[in-house]
Amino acid sequence: MIRQNDRIKYIIIFIAFLALSALLAHAYLKNTDEETEYTRRVRHVVVNAYELELKMKELQNVYNSFVMGHPSYSKDDLDLAYAITHSKYETLMMGDTYDLIKPLKEGQVVALITTNFNTFLSLKPDIDEARVGDKNLTRIDDCIKDKLLPDIMGIVKATRIGTNWKSAAWEDATKESRLQMQFAMLGLLMLSIGLFSLLLLQVRATRDALIKAEQAKVTKAKFLTVAGHDLRQPLQASSLLLSTLQSQSQTPENARLFKGIHYSLDSITELLNGMLDISRLDADLLTVNREPIPVTALVNRMLDRYEEQALSKNLRLSLINPNDFYINSDQLLLERIISNLLSNAIRYTQKGKVQLIVSSEDNNVCITIRDSGPGISEDDLKLIFKEFVQLDSPSNEDHKGLGLGLSIVKRLCNLLGHELTVTSKPGIGSEFKISLPKASAAPIGLPNKARDQWSLVGVTIIVVEDNEDILSSFDLLLSTWGCKVVTASNMEEAIQLAEKLKNSHPDDDNDLLIISDYYLNKDYNGCDVIKKIQTIIARDLPAMVITAETDPERLEEIRQTGNSVFRKPLKPATLRVAIQRLLRQV
């Protein structure tokens, strides 16, 4: 931003620039005029020097012819030729012409002309006395030929257009216009330097401001990440507690209330996630971890997550996935993209269906989310990827969010380099298609319909969690599903628990599972506890790590330990499916 002070400075510089430019132009034109005039006068000198040579030769010719008795030449002709030659000397030795010749070769040219002229004058009596058959013929002819003409050739040579004139012109350099030109050019140069340094200062200030803004963004993102982590804990607890409460005391009368509270909790979670994602995208804090991802597992997980939501709106959520593909992408970020699109589709579709379609195109795998919602008009298509834009639709009055979803999708797709295309017909539905590169890894056989409602009755689950509220809500929820729950809030309790279990469960394979929070203590984390339990029981028990962590790098670290990772808040349905999957090893 340019302050008032700066503006005045720039205006002054601009005016000075104009003034100096005008002076320069004026001086330049004047100098050009002067040079033209100088050149013209020089030409005049040169022409007259040649004239002198010519007339001298003529005089020689007339004299010789007359003395030898040529009938065409009279004494008058001889006198005239002499007088004309005399006038040529005069022209060179007077007025402007003389002024110009004077500085040539440090006066040598003038001296040469003067001597030559004096010799010429000494011939005057002989010319006056000349008559036919004059005895002086040879002497005068020789004088002209040997003395006058060679000198005149020297004069002609000295006055010819060339370096002599250039150096003479340079000697004349005290000219006003030249000084003005030099002054103006110097001024312009200094102004340019001044302007350049001013601009440099401005650029530096702008850069500092940008760096500050960038730092502020990063700080904001970090703050939001920490705040988000803390906000997830109570959210997770409320969600679990509510599910338990619902299973214990739901009646037809309060069913709508439960549904409403669930919905509100989901909304808060989603808003929180969206806000965190945007701030991280803004601050360029997201790192991309490309790896081969099995599509089938991914889309099944997505379907699990949104099945409940779709069912509650009486929408058919279906999956078309004819093949098993591996794609190259970042698992966490791709999940964010698909879940944003799916949740949008379900939110805006009032009746009909939402489809998740996997198809193959050349070297790409396309994941398409198609709905039978209200559709988007052509004008609106340009707006939907902007932040905080929500299209006006009577159907989503009570579903107001921040309008960040599609903006996040677009930015994540750009970050990952996936092509995102939208086609929509108002009244018929919309289709969002993400084009992903195929990975070279061979497809592995995964069951397609991995979502059967397996029973959890009789399964023993070890829950490690330092937060009492969450621990008790886990206990309640898992108990209602028929699980046998054992809880520990720290490493010591977990070790005790494990040793107790080792004795009571000698070799039952599929009914023991560990769920642990990641952040437990500053000395150890969930992964350490899981490893300890696994060592004690001496079996590779399936384990889940639940965390409010959002840093993709940290999540990847946890995943590297071989444990499944789930982000808080975890919804009951997701938790249930995850447990089933882990136990059946699918």
Next chain:
Amino acid sequence: MSIVVRILTCFAILVMSIMSANADILKAPEGKVILTITGNIKHTNAPGEARFDREMLEALGMVSIDTETYWTDGVQKFEGVPGKLLMEAVGVTEGKLQIHALDKYKAKVPVEDLIKHRATIMLKNMGEYLTVAKKGPLWLIYPIDDEQKLLKKQINSRSVWQIQTIEVL
């Protein structure tokens, strides 16, 4: 026969006097001819020509002008016949002149220069008649002062010296 010739001569004189009724008939030069005007002129004193000796020119009316030229040092006194008077003497009001000099130089000069810009045929410099050696006998000079509207470079090539013949184009 001689009567017929006389009658014809008288008739010719009569016709000529009628033709130049509003101007003096140019008298014939008595001394050495120093200027010949040819071409498109109204008044002549020889077949198709107007010839002038020094006395005839001086009789047209002399003026004295102090001016500098590019070929002399400082301001100098020149005396001569205003070009305007010379043009009136031969009945020329417009057009162009081709001026020929003894040294074979020639230049085109608009009649306007003589009438408007005061170009003068000089005979004397510093009180003395111009010789051929001093760019005489006649030198066309443009007075250089505040009233002079012509540019230096225009004046330069038109200031013909050693004038011999003026051809009216």
